[in-house]
Amino acid sequence: MLVCGSPYNLKEGLVVRLIRECENVYTFHIATEESAQPGQYNMLYAFGMGEAPITIASKGEGYIVHTVRAVGDVTRHIDQLKEGDRLYWRGPYGNIWELEKAFGRTLLLISGGLGLAATRWVFEEALRSPVRRLLHLYGSKDYENLLYPYLYEDWSSKAEFHIILGRSHPHWKGRVGLITELIEELELEEDTVVFTCGPDPMVKACVKLLERKGIHPENIYASLERHMKCSVGTCGHCMIGPYFVCKDGPIFRYDLIREYFEREEV
């Protein structure tokens, strides 16, 4: 047996741009030449705090994009970083959105809350791909928590991008309600491909509705969020049935994961 590098070795990159999205949510552009693909995530490290799995929200020339909500010790620490600070991480880990499946077909993206960070990059790729019809539904609990508002104009001009808020706001002229209401109104072909990321209950409710509209769970892909420590299929925390979300996922074809995802406490 050859001794190879530690799977926990960290990489370093500078925060080249910082965007405040909303309260407790920041987007970081990290300088790196590392390769990655839409759907994958990195383990971001905060000194003395630990690591957190964060989806790669996008990628540009020489940088990757991470959107981090300060919900735990690690993310609270990361959200204090300023432009010019160094960020340490390891990755990329996990599988990717199978965008080719949607070539020549309708692609429907459904994002809930911070789940938009996990669908943003594949949406940007889809805008440049031979997808026949591209729809993106985004549900946010309120106006204050909307992510990436600076991108909406561009997205709306290139695809059917619709937002629905959980509650109304004086500045909001759009829809208020549940994301399922937007799905309800759609005319979808049976071979529509669906990519979704959001809170578990949202995903379950959307799938139920989509199935009623004749879309087969084989064509629905969901990016899941589970507790992760190692991200390489060894620590056991992220298991859901026989799958390790960290390495077999985070994206799963719904018919394969349903058994475990929909059953209580698996």
Place this chain on the structure above:
Amino acid sequence: MEGKGKGRSYLLKYEGLEELFWRLKENYRLIAPKLKGGVILYSEVESLGELPFGYRNVEMPGFYRLDRAEGFFTYTHPVNSLKAFLHPSELTLMKVKISDGGLEFEVCYPEGNFCFFDVRACDLFALEVLDRVFVHKNSHPDSYYRKLREGAFVVAVNCTYATSNCFCTTTGTGPEAREGYDLLITELREGFLLEAGSERGGVLLESLENKREAREEHLLQKRERLREAEALMERHFEIEGLPDRLYGRMDSQHWKHIEKRCLACTSCTQSCPTCFCFDILEKNNLELRESERVRVWDSCFSPAFATVHRYNIRQSVHSRYRQWLMHKFAYWVDQFDLSGCVGCGRCITWCPVGIDIRQEVKTVIREG
């Protein structure tokens, strides 16, 4: 006499065994069973005499006692397992220091160079299981496990006795040590039968002075002694096809019955030779200039194990027990192409309320 392994088989007296021990001691850190605090534990040993020869572990659900018996390798496996050495309960992965405007990382590798002396079939199989989890079936092989496992010399011993908690005939992992060892010892009436399982084991065996060639009758005696151990165990369930039967029982009412007894104390996962789950903790110095990333054993029974957004997905104890049992016997097979249970019975012995996993498996697949 040609043994089934590599090269010839030999019969050794106690002196021969001692010679073997000292030869190994020259090159390795010897880990062997030893009496400690009233139980038999794998420990680092300095001489062959430290092994618990003539002791017999009596085990029942939630019960452990040591008796005396006639012979040498009169016990079964120790209370702890080789996991304690290859996947230590606490291991520093790296040290992180704050330096000029950045962080410095120092990867810490533990010292291995082990010889595991007196490993029973169940624990030998557990080695294979851990090898797959950490290295062979892992796309990011664990360099720490590798470092500790690399070059480890394994001296296996065939069990000639089984406790009432042993069920290696059910899991198909024992009592005969079949592969994964360098040397194999079987205690016979007139001495110790030694067979080599590897090239280096064969070379070492050939180089011993205190030995004589084994004869056909000795190999027959070995079979008899193994049958003695087998006869002490009953077949509890059919392991073939067990994953499919369990997958069909995830909504069994029996899980909730187990919850009435299970304390979620994590004894089973700690004592299990294959349970590998861990957490990574940060150990910081008071000045907050240095931090160690430390890997510690965790358990699917821990109240925060599957926490997402401060909420543990497995709130109920029965869901945690189901996770453990399903992982061991079903998920594991999908993940690593073999069962995670080696039939050692440690979880039965060390469960403070004596939950017997054999019984629970039987009830779950029978009652549905």
